[in-house]
Amino acid sequence: MCRVLIEEYGRHITRIAVSLFEAIAQALNLELSGDQRSELLSESTGLIRVYRYPQSSSVEAEGEALGMEVHTDSSVISILKEDETGGLEIMKGEEWLRVKPVADTLIINLGDMMQDEYKGVKHRVKKKDRTRERHSADVQSLGAKVSLH
Ligand SMILES: O=C(O)CCC(=O)C(=O)O
Numbered sequence: 258m259c260r261v262l263i264e265e266y267g268r269h270i271t272r273i274a275v276s277l278f279e280a281i282a283q284a285l286n287l288e289l290s291g292d293q294r295s296e297l298l299s300e301s302t303g304l305i306r307v308y309r310y311p312q313s314s315s316v317e318a319e320g321e322a323l324g325m326e327v328h329t330d331s332s333v334i335s336i337l338k339e340d341e342t343g344g345l346e347i348m349k350g351e352e353w354l355r356v357k358p359v360a361d362t363l364i365i366n367l368g369d370m371m372q373d374e375y376k377g378v379k380h381r382v383k384k385k386d387r388t389r390e391r392h393s394a395d396v397q398s399l400g401a402k403v404s405l406h
Pocket residue numbers: 306308325330337339345380382393394395
């Protein structure tokens with residue numbers, strides 16, 4: 258994928274992350290100074306990860322699914338775009354729920370840096386459909402210069 262396109266995507270998604278963070282900050286009555294506002298979740302402190310989960314080879318054990326280990330994101334806010342292959346799962350209570358892919362939809366995840374106020378959801382990827390590749394892009398806004406307290 259072209260670098261320019263990825264950078265442009267990152268800029269748009271960061272804009273959404275900033276709007277969401279500002280709304281959350283307002284809801285929590287956090288006082289943000291002008292500097293904090295302008296430095297808030299800037300592109301330069303974010304990460305864009307583009308993933309390709311390949312088709313499974315016949316060598317793999319039957320039923321074994323390719324994916325990503327269970328984790329929470331270490332970000333402030335992550336914005337994920339997945340294709341329609343499926344495989345993302347979130348933990349609700351003690352149960353794993355499969356996230357049904359919806360076309361043209363972004364998935365917003367709160368990360369560990371929001372931990373005091375909210376709890377980031379544990380998630381993982383288990384790609385059950387071995388016949389197709391899965392692609393996803395995750396923009397993690399790290400907001401290194403922002404302190405919530
Ligand atoms: O590929 C996915 O759907 C999940 C990616 C993810 O959880 C991450 O980058 O932290």
